[in-house]
Amino acid sequence: xxxxxxxxxxxxxxxxxxxxxxxxxxxxxxxxxxxxxxxxxxxxxxxxxxxxxxxxxxxxxxxxxxxxxxxxxxxxxxxxxxxxxxxxxxxxxxxxxxxxxxxxxxxxxxxxxxxxxxxxxxxxxxxxxxxxxxxxxxxxxxxxxxxxxxxxxxxxxxxxxxxxxxxxxxxxxxxxxxxxxxxxxxxxxxxxxxxxxxxxxxxxxxxxxxxxxxxxxxxxxxxxxxxxxxxxxxxxxxxxxxxxxxxxxxxxxxxxxxxxxxxxxxxxxxxxxxxxxxxxxxxxxxxxxxxxxxxxxxxxxxxxxxxxxxxxxxxxxxxxxxxxxxxxxxxxxxxxxxxxxxxxxxxxxxxxxxxxxxxxxxxxxxxxxxxxxxxxxxxxx
Amino acid sequence: xxxxxxxxxxxxxxxxxxxxxxxxxxxxxxxxxxxxxxxxxxxxxxxxxxxxxxxxxxxxxxxxxxxxxxxxxxxxxxxxxxxxxxxxxxxxxxxxxxxxxxxxxxxxxxxxxxxxxxxxxxxxxxxxxxxxxxxxxxxxxxxxxxxxxxxxxxxxxxxxxxxxxxxxxxxxxxxxxxxxxxxxxxxxxxxxxxxxxxxxxxxxxxxxxxxxxxxxxxxxxxxxxxxxxxxxxxxxxxxxxxxxxxxxxxxxxxxxxxxxxxxxxxxxxxxxxxxxxxxxxxxxxxxxxxxxxxxxxxxxxxxxxxxxxxxxxxxxxxxxxxxxxxxxxxxxxxxxxxxxxxxxxxxxxxxxxxxxxxxxxxxxxxxxxxxxxxxxxxxxx
Numbered sequence: 209x210x211x212x213x214x215x216x217x218x219x220x221x222x223x224x225x226x227x228x229x230x231x232x233x234x235x236x237x238x239x240x241x242x243x244x245x246x247x248x249x250x251x252x253x254x255x256x257x258x259x260x261x262x263x264x265x266x267x268x269x270x271x272x273x274x275x276x277x278x279x280x281x282x283x284x285x286x287x288x289x290x291x292x293x294x295x296x297x298x299x300x301x302x303x304x305x306x307x308x309x310x311x312x313x314x315x316x317x318x319x320x321x322x323x324x325x326x327x328x329x330x331x332x333x334x335x336x337x338x339x340x341x342x343x344x345x346x347x348x349x350x351x352x353x354x355x356x357x358x359x360x361x362x363x364x365x366x367x368x369x370x371x372x373x374x375x376x377x378x379x380x381x382x383x384x385x386x387x388x389x390x391x392x393x394x395x396x397x398x399x400x401x402x403x404x405x406x407x408x409x410x411x412x413x414x415x416x417x418x419x420x421x422x423x424x425x426x427x428x429x430x431x432x433x434x435x436x437x438x439x440x441x442x443x444x445x446x447x448x449x450x451x452x453x454x455x456x457x458x459x460x461x462x463x464x465x466x467x468x469x470x471x472x473x474x475x476x477x478x479x480x481x482x483x484x485x486x487x488x489x490x491x492x493x494x495x496x497x498x499x500x501x502x503x504x505x506x507x508x509x510x511x512x513x514x515x516x517x518x519x520x521x522x523x524x525x526x527x528x529x530x531x532x533x534x535x536x537x538x539x540x541x542x543x544x545x546x547x548x549x550x551x552x553x554x555x556x557x558x559x560x561x562x563x564x565x566x567x568x569x570x571x572x573x574x575x576x577x578x579x580x581x582x583x584x585x586x587x588x589x
Numbered sequence: 590x591x592x593x594x595x596x597x598x599x600x601x602x603x604x605x606x607x608x609x610x611x612x613x614x615x616x617x618x619x620x621x622x623x624x625x626x627x628x629x630x631x632x633x634x635x636x637x638x639x640x641x642x643x644x645x646x647x648x649x650x651x652x653x654x655x656x657x658x659x660x661x662x663x664x665x666x667x668x669x670x671x672x673x674x675x676x677x678x679x680x681x682x683x684x685x686x687x688x689x690x691x692x693x694x695x696x697x698x699x700x701x702x703x704x705x706x707x708x709x710x711x712x713x714x715x716x717x718x719x720x721x722x723x724x725x726x727x728x729x730x731x732x733x734x735x736x737x738x739x740x741x742x743x744x745x746x747x748x749x750x751x752x753x754x755x756x757x758x759x760x761x762x763x764x765x766x767x768x769x770x771x772x773x774x775x776x777x778x779x780x781x782x783x784x785x786x787x788x789x790x791x792x793x794x795x796x797x798x799x800x801x802x803x804x805x806x807x808x809x810x811x812x813x814x815x816x817x818x819x820x821x822x823x824x825x826x827x828x829x830x831x832x833x834x835x836x837x838x839x840x841x842x843x844x845x846x847x848x849x850x851x852x853x854x855x856x857x858x859x860x861x862x863x864x865x866x867x868x869x870x871x872x873x874x875x876x877x878x879x880x881x882x883x884x885x886x887x888x889x890x891x892x893x894x895x896x897x898x899x900x901x902x903x904x905x906x907x908x909x910x911x912x913x914x915x916x917x918x919x920x921x922x923x924x925x926x927x928x929x930x931x932x933x934x935x936x937x938x939x940x941x942x943x944x945x946x947x948x949x950x951x952x953x954x955x956x957x958x959x960x961x962x963x964x965x966x967x968x969x970x
Contacts, residue, residue: 229712229713229714230712231712231713255824260645261645262712263712264641264642264666264668264953265666265667265668265952265953265960265961265962266712268824268825268953268960268961268962269712269713269716269960271824271825272825272960277824277825278823278824278825278842279823279824280677280822280823280824281667281824281825281962282665282667282674282678282822283665283666283667284663284664284665284666285645285646285664285665285666286646286662286663286664287645287646293663296661297663297678297681297682300678300681300682300685300687301678301681301685303685303686303687304681304682304684304685305684306681306684331610331611331612331643331644331647331650332610332612332650333610335650441661441663442659442660442661443636443649443652443658443659443660443661443662444649444652444653444658444659444662461659571646572645572646572649579646579649579650579653580646580649581646581649581662
């Protein structure tokens, strides 16, 4: 199969950007990505814009002033998996030989909307009923957390350790919104959002950010070119949900397909950027991604394997918990981080000798996972 | 290149659907399309949902209850060209061999939003300034209309003839929102919206609708299988706008590429569904699509060539002017109409012996065409 290379990538710092319009933020990331890739704008043949809440025909507006007019622009939405879906669809076109070089970017400006308060659509009685009953995402993850503590004989401090790890990583990342470290005690003492999840166990949603990648079928003139080894997007569930709310089935299915596509297994992965929107999510995804056998997530965390310096550092960027989660930008930014890690460009948070990286994001499903999207990508040098 | 076939298609009637949620409307079209294609849900490998204003992760919600869970769902937005963009991206994946059979649908429920009043995003100072100054779409097209009357020595009645033709066609179409015929006098006497465009020269926006298509690389067991001969999406402008507001450059560029891709020319086209959001638009698109030489749009209209029974009937469905314009659904519905026309299934509005059909939609660009999207497809038996 045709190789797909990442020629370059960039992101804006994630955080509050008052007075900056979403297009300006996206343009910052795009211009830096083009420079990083050393690709002139005229060589970009199509643009994929990942965004959730920014409105109609946003991508065209953003590239209008960058010398990228005239070419096809596709606006893509898949909740928290929007950015990864943009890369996935770009890959289809590259594999089909429709283009040889394309731009993918993600953008979200949540502070302009009051911050992560996603307006309910009158689209679905079930979702509306569940959401009005309080089953919003923090509550959904809190129920998983409660069940996890019960089934795994774990302690709230085990959940808090995820936040401590990722905030430590984030303190080393100039692109992260939250750059101070924290302690288990501070995490547990922070304001309760949905028991057992305290404030510091939930990713910041008062955040803006953008990230961009240049993808190409041409091999770049770089010492360590990074390839997209696999790209998977799935949705919902194949079967009706069973009662096991600790089984992140959609993510496990995406991961299985991604490993098969790349001819790799979890043991081959050197660095991971995963969707830690809440601390409990990171633990569940350890198991869904095959990094730990079922039941061993806490043991993996406590072993230090997923910390910088460990066997398979998870979220060296700080993850969503430290970086913040500007929806459309997140999936693209995960891949920019892995690009930098695989090329030894990650500064103080560099993972030593990383050759294979994995990104994962799973979103949607406010009232359960039955209409969610999940994406897993494997990148490698 | 790999052939892409349309195995079946369907749409809901366009109109007001009070008390029906958007997903229910879409599901009606999808179930009818699957039945029309004689493809079981289990053979669909991916879903493309085209929508502009329906909110996050809408496609997953819509297919959740139809036995289509688990597979990838992609939500696509490109203003009025959203539906055509969904087909275009599906074609990339089919050409890449990622799937052999996929579903594309478009859905919009404008009545639930107050009808076509598109909320302004705080994304762009220029657009906001222009829009607040009154440069909304009817005004933009009114300026083109005024210029057209001046340059072409045409009369307001010439514009009105477009509405008369398309309302006549719509009167024969059970899927159209407006099913009464009209006269030049009635069109000119209807309420002025933006001089010279009266109410009956603007497409209805208080409308809901959905349309769906099944696309496959497998040749269907049908007497007259319909192929996608070309599929083009472009955006914005290659060069800065000149002062010629009668030059629909973006549409002309998409059409040129579509003809080259199919190895065909305008003279080969037997039937056209084009984006007559306003009467003046249809005349400008005659020229942009090469159906008439520059300057001859009114002559083509007056010759009767674009009326049912003429040489190249345009908008036999009634077009946007009679059918209404539920944004995400429009581009898909255009292709469903052409599918039916090419297979002799269009009932009272059937175009005789049609073998090649063209669809076109151009959207966005509230404050000018510099961030618009345009799409042209050629279908053939």
